[in-house]
Amino acid sequence: MVNRFKRKRLGFAAAGWLVTFAMMTPFLWMVLGSFKSTVDFLAFPPVFVFRPTLGNYRQVLADNAFVQYTLNSTIVAAGATCIGLVLGIPAAYALARYRRTAIGVVLLLARMAPGIAFLIPLFVMFLELHLVGSYTSLIASHLIFTLPLTVWMMVGFIEAVPVEVEKAALIDGCSLAGVLVRIIVPLTTQGIAATAILAFIASWNNFLFALVLANDRTKTLPVAVLGYIGYNSIQWGALMAAATLITLPVLVLALCVQRYIVRGLVAGAVSG
Amino acid sequence: MAELTIALPVKRARRRDWTPELLSLPALIAILAVMGFPLVYLGWMSLQRWALVGFEPPRFVGAGNFLQLAQDERFIDAIGRTFWFTALGLVTNLPLGLAIALLMHERFPGRNICRGLLILPMVATPAAMGLVWVIMLDPTLGVVRYLLGEFGIANPPLWLSDPDLVVPTLVAVDAWMWTPMVALICIAGLAALPTEPFEAAIVDGASALQRFRYLTLPMMLPTLMVAAMLRLMDLLKLIDIVYVMTGGGPGHSSETVNLYNYLAALSYDKVGYGAAIALVLFLIVVACTLALVKMRRPSW
Numbered sequence: 001m002v003n004r005f006k007r008k009r010l011g012f013a014a015a016g017w018l019v020t021f022a023m024m025t026p027f028l029w030m031v032l033g034s035f036k037s038t039v040d041f042l043a044f045p046p047v048f049v050f051r052p053t054l055g056n057y058r059q060v061l062a063d064n065a066f067v068q069y070t071l072n073s074t075i076v077a078a079g080a081t082c083i084g085l086v087l088g089i090p091a092a093y094a095l096a097r098y099r100r101t102a103i104g105v106v107l108l109l110a111r112m113a114p115g116i117a118f119l120i121p122l123f124v125m126f127l128e129l130h131l132v133g134s135y136t137s138l139i140a141s142h143l144i145f146t147l148p149l150t151v152w153m154m155v156g157f158i159e160a161v162p163v164e165v166e167k168a169a170l171i172d173g174c175s176l177a178g179v180l181v182r183i184i185v186p187l188t189t190q191g192i193a194a195t196a197i198l199a200f201i202a203s204w205n206n207f208l209f210a211l212v213l214a215n216d217r218t219k220t221l222p223v224a225v226l227g228y229i230g231y232n233s234i235q236w237g238a239l240m241a242a243a244t245l246i247t248l249p250v251l252v253l254a255l256c257v258q259r260y261i262v263r264g265l266v267a268g269a270v271s272g
Numbered sequence: 273m274a275e276l277t278i279a280l281p282v283k284r285a286r287r288r289d290w291t292p293e294l295l296s297l298p299a300l301i302a303i304l305a306v307m308g309f310p311l312v313y314l315g316w317m318s319l320q321r322w323a324l325v326g327f328e329p330p331r332f333v334g335a336g337n338f339l340q341l342a343q344d345e346r347f348i349d350a351i352g353r354t355f356w357f358t359a360l361g362l363v364t365n366l367p368l369g370l371a372i373a374l375l376m377h378e379r380f381p382g383r384n385i386c387r388g389l390l391i392l393p394m395v396a397t398p399a400a401m402g403l404v405w406v407i408m409l410d411p412t413l414g415v416v417r418y419l420l421g422e423f424g425i426a427n428p429p430l431w432l433s434d435p436d437l438v439v440p441t442l443v444a445v446d447a448w449m450w451t452p453m454v455a456l457i458c459i460a461g462l463a464a465l466p467t468e469p470f471e472a473a474i475v476d477g478a479s480a481l482q483r484f485r486y487l488t489l490p491m492m493l494p495t496l497m498v499a500a501m502l503r504l505m506d507l508l509k510l511i512d513i514v515y516v517m518t519g520g521g522p523g524h525s526s527e528t529v530n531l532y533n534y535l536a537a538l539s540y541d542k543v544g545y546g547a548a549i550a551l552v553l554f555l556i557v558v559a560c561t562l563a564l565v566k567m568r569r570p571s572w
Binding site for chain 2: 090113114223
């Protein structure tokens with residue numbers, strides 16, 4: 001009997017690990033490929049053991065443009081995240097404590113609307129304001145998903161804070177703004193960090209908005225990576241190295257907040 | 273005097289507390305600026321014939337754009353194709369996701385590590401991973417061809433270059449990214465199921481298959497519906513990986529509504545026409561989501 005259970009568990013372990021390994025294959029192949037020389041890349045059957053080279057990374061990082069794009073992605077994602085938090089946390093507090101449901105409807109609509117429905121009018125508006133290609137336009141447009149995401153996540157975290165603490169502070173003469181700054185924010189720092197990471201990832205990964213609103217100087221990484229694939233030539237190794245550099249920070253950040261990922265995705269990025 | 277002391281609290285209670293509105297005001301203004309106003313503007317735009325680069329100022333054409341849409345074969349094809357994408361995506365993601373969740377629900381060494389790694393495909397930058405898949409699927413040098421060869425399939429299809437296979441191939445890549453999300457939602461659902469019915473079923477001698485069919489599946493339906501709704505909304509709007517991996521090709525054989533919308537509005541410079549497509553796409557997503565929510569209610 002015990003043996004049967006043990007064997008069953010072993011079977012589950014084998015299946016579980018096999019599924020997980022299969023799902024990780026593209027990442028493994030990407031990292032492996034980023035260390036391959038062009039000769040190794042063009043070998044068929046593909047080589048699994050080879051002399052690793054840092055040449056691809058050197059090529060990508062030596063390119064000033066790539067450094068610039070990384071900076072762009074960081075500025076835009078950090079900007080959209082911070083503004084989302086500053087605007088979103090008070091709103092989330094109001095929603096959590098006073099239960100105004102109107103924003104819930106807005107949230108759902110934002111989740112359903114295709115990004116292009118905002119993008120076309122925003123593009124025309126930013127064109128009128130001479131803002132196309134600016135960080136301002138990118139950060140403002142990314143608020144479309146970072147703000148609802150922040151509100152959605154923070155409502156959950158704030159609801160978990162016991163009301164009694166706030167009531168006590170209010171009775172002691174603390175203002176509502178004081179409650180927010182002195183009680184809610186300190187008590188939800190973990191939640192704020194998780195929310196910030198999720199908003200950052202959503203903004204970092206966004207493709208379509210940057211494709212339309214950025215110019216050659218303000219391009220973000222997801223758009224820039226397309227540059228390694230031309231009509232007739234693919235820079236295999238450089239593409240893999242760039243893809244690794246783009247995704248690796250996101251993967252590490254995501255593993256830090258894995259408990260909240262699904263909740264974040266429900267409010268989710270306006271992916272398209 | 274007595275009147276005053278009674279009146280005061282009443283008066284105070286009647287006065288409206290505007291605090292929640294004040295706190296939400298900044299967020300509300302931002303939402304109106306980047307979402308509300310653009311949507312209204314989109315409605316107005318959809319009634320104009322308008323080219324930005326061509327310096328053609330907006331000219332009111334009423335329902336003209338929508339009438340033209342009804343005759344635009346490329347648009348109608350794109351709608352059919354988008355539904356094909358969505359249907360294929362749903363029928364692969366949901367059963368696979370549930371299966372993975374059932375597996376990860378069992379206790380085995382390293383289970384938590386496996387669950388943790390599940391999140392990676394859905395957070396990795398889709399544009400970058402799409403290109404990695406392009407390389408993996410390369411018909412001459414790709415690792416996929418090699419692996420299939422190892423299993424005795426000597427002449428694998430051309431994947432992204434085959435007009436008949438490009439949609440299923442893209443759905444497979446999309447499934448790689450998003451089936452784990454379905455799985456994670458189902459894992460949470462499974463963990464929340466009551467244990468008593470299962471214990472009773474085991475005592476009564478129900479087989480594993482029977483327990484799945486008559487207990488797990490019906491009790492998991494609400495969870496599956498949530499997952500289906502999320503996937504439905506995203507599949508109908510699919511664009512990133514299509515743009516990156518095929519650009520809608522070969523020909524137009526993988527062009528989704530969202531991609532055609534982008535091309536029409538911003539590449540072909542027909543912003544009014546593009547706005548009309550965006551409105552229709554929005555309505556399609558809302559209608560399909562509502563239809564799914566309605567389905568959730570039992571019909572009896």
